[in-house]
Amino acid sequence: MATTGLAWAQTSTDPLVTAPAQIKLGIERVKLPGDERMGLVGTSYLIDMGHGFSAGPAAYGAISGTRGGLFTVGAEAAWQHRLAGPLTIDAGLYAGGGGGGSAPVGGGLMLRPHVDLLWDFGPFLAGLSASQVRFANGDINSRQLGLVWSAKTDFRYVPGDRLSQRSEISGRSGMGFDRVQAVFGTYSPRASARRKSGLPYEGKIGFVGARMERAVSDHAYWGLEAAGASSGGVAGYAEYLGTVGTETAIWSNALVVGARVALGMGGGGDVDVGGGLLLKGGVYGTVRLTRELGLSIEGGLTRAPQGSFKAVHGAVSLNWILDDPTDVVAPLRNTRTEWIGGVEHYRALRKTGVEREIQNVTLKANRFVSDHVYLSGQAHGGYGGGAGGYIAGLFGVGVQAPLWGPVHAGAEMLIGAAGGGGVETKGGAVMQPSAYLGVKVSPSLSVRLGAGQIKALRQGGLDAPVVDLSLAFTFGVAGHGYR
Numbered sequence: 001m002a003t004t005g006l007a008w009a010q011t012s013t014d015p016l017v018t019a020p021a022q023i024k025l026g027i028e029r030v031k032l033p034g035d036e037r038m039g040l041v042g043t044s045y046l047i048d049m050g051h052g053f054s055a056g057p058a059a060y061g062a063i064s065g066t067r068g069g070l071f072t073v074g075a076e077a078a079w080q081h082r083l084a085g086p087l088t089i090d091a092g093l094y095a096g097g098g099g100g101g102s103a104p105v106g107g108g109l110m111l112r113p114h115v116d117l118l119w120d121f122g123p124f125l126a127g128l129s130a131s132q133v134r135f136a137n138g139d140i141n142s143r144q145l146g147l148v149w150s151a152k153t154d155f156r157y158v159p160g161d162r163l164s165q166r167s168e169i170s171g172r173s174g175m176g177f178d179r180v181q182a183v184f185g186t187y188s189p190r191a192s193a194r195r196k197s198g199l200p201y202e203g204k205i206g207f208v209g210a211r212m213e214r215a216v217s218d219h220a221y222w223g224l225e226a227a228g229a230s231s232g233g234v235a236g237y238a239e240y241l242g243t244v245g246t247e248t249a250i251w252s253n254a255l256v257v258g259a260r261v262a263l264g265m266g267g268g269g270d271v272d273v274g275g276g277l278l279l280k281g282g283v284y285g286t287v288r289l290t291r292e293l294g295l296s297i298e299g300g301l302t303r304a305p306q307g308s309f310k311a312v313h314g315a316v317s318l319n320w321i322l323d324d325p326t327d328v329v330a331p332l333r334n335t336r337t338e339w340i341g342g343v344e345h346y347r348a349l350r351k352t353g354v355e356r357e358i359q360n361v362t363l364k365a366n367r368f369v370s371d372h373v374y375l376s377g378q379a380h381g382g383y384g385g386g387a388g389g390y391i392a393g394l395f396g397v398g399v400q401a402p403l404w405g406p407v408h409a410g411a412e413m414l415i416g417a418a419g420g421g422g423v424e425t426k427g428g429a430v431m432q433p434s435a436y437l438g439v440k441v442s443p444s445l446s447v448r449l450g451a452g453q454i455k456a457l458r459q460g461g462l463d464a465p466v467v468d469l470s471l472a473f474t475f476g477v478a479g480h481g482y483r
Helices: none
Strands: 017-032 036-050 053-064 071-084 087-099 109-120 124-135 141-159 179-189 205-215 220-231 238-251 255-267 277-288 293-303 310-321 333-349 355-368 373-384 391-404 407-419 429-440 445-456 463-479
Touching: 017 053, 017 124, 036 071, 053 087, 053 255, 071 109, 071 355, 071 373, 087 124, 087 355, 109 141, 109 373, 179 220, 179 293, 205 238, 205 391, 205 407, 220 391, 220 407, 238 277, 277 310, 333 373, 333 445, 355 463, 373 407, 391 429, 407 445, 429 463
Parallel strands: none
Antiparallel strands: 017 036, 017 141, 036 053, 053 071, 071 087, 087 109, 087 373, 109 124, 124 141, 141 463, 179 205, 179 310, 205 220, 220 238, 238 255, 255 277, 277 293, 293 310, 333 355, 333 463, 355 373, 373 391, 391 407, 407 429, 429 445, 445 463
């Protein structure tokens, strides 16, 4: 669908394709068994496929109530149609995997059909949503009204069969982020903070994560960040936030100082966040190591207003500047990029000591740094096998090369954090090496079958062979190089 039905506009000579897209945000109150209420926030990025249809990645999570830590990741498909004047209808379906917050989600498969009635204000749409949130193997089945807001944007890219052609059109392409950061940090809980079980925290909580950021001026930016616990006995803790910040160079553009705030959702892993709302603030300094890489050190405070969790945080991150649309003197180039969605299966060791099958939804993004080497960021969420609430966030490096005709092969080495759903990850830190074979079914679309191993870094935890089936969309991000 992503390559054959995409609605696009393209000049006769320039390879850059432009497809309308929307960034969607919604909030609603879901009813759980026992007349319990939970605030649920959803975000999605939908690309126009033509004839009113769109599709893309999406995520949902708890933000109020008592189920902080409930997350799911997956995909959404929708159909949008103008009724009269600016009045618009939007109907669609989300499917994803995850869970958490001790909610009765069963295996973790979440389905959310919806119909939205929207008013088109020009740059954005806003209105009411009528939806059903149902966990297929669990006890949650709720119908409710909610609020929805959708910002219009463009997804610009170079098709997979035209990657060798350079675009003369300036401006951002792809999802439009200017830099990405790999983050390693620790939380030092305050003395007043308690686990959901009521016990005090012992020592620090380690976390790993990623941030993607986009500049709005020379000094201001916004972005998204996600992280998960890798140590500290709270495996399964995860967070997903939006952030805004400001920064300035103070020493020949080699040293940058800044401050930022973030708002979003977090929880899981016996961390008391109440309904899931999470606030974070920090100050940082960044040293530019090369033209495209920097090293940042940040310190700040994190708090869950609805729970007892309060902590001082410290983090070190490696910054990678991506395509800079303002650098008009750098050479034009295309960067090969892949979006991948699929499922994986393995037998996961549970905290009870028993191994049981688990099925996960997988979302992956690969960005090539050479013809054959790429960096990868991935999110995995359980949807079957009775492990609802299992979430993993991974990143690492991969290699890929053609074999013959439409067939190619690749291998990856990933590390990250995983937990929840009763899976025994021994603190949360995991690694996952794998290899795969792929077959092109169109210039930009490939089917891939992979196999590997997922293993907890501490002994006695998860250690299992993995089978993976996925669909990969390959495209080029056109840019002007680095600042």
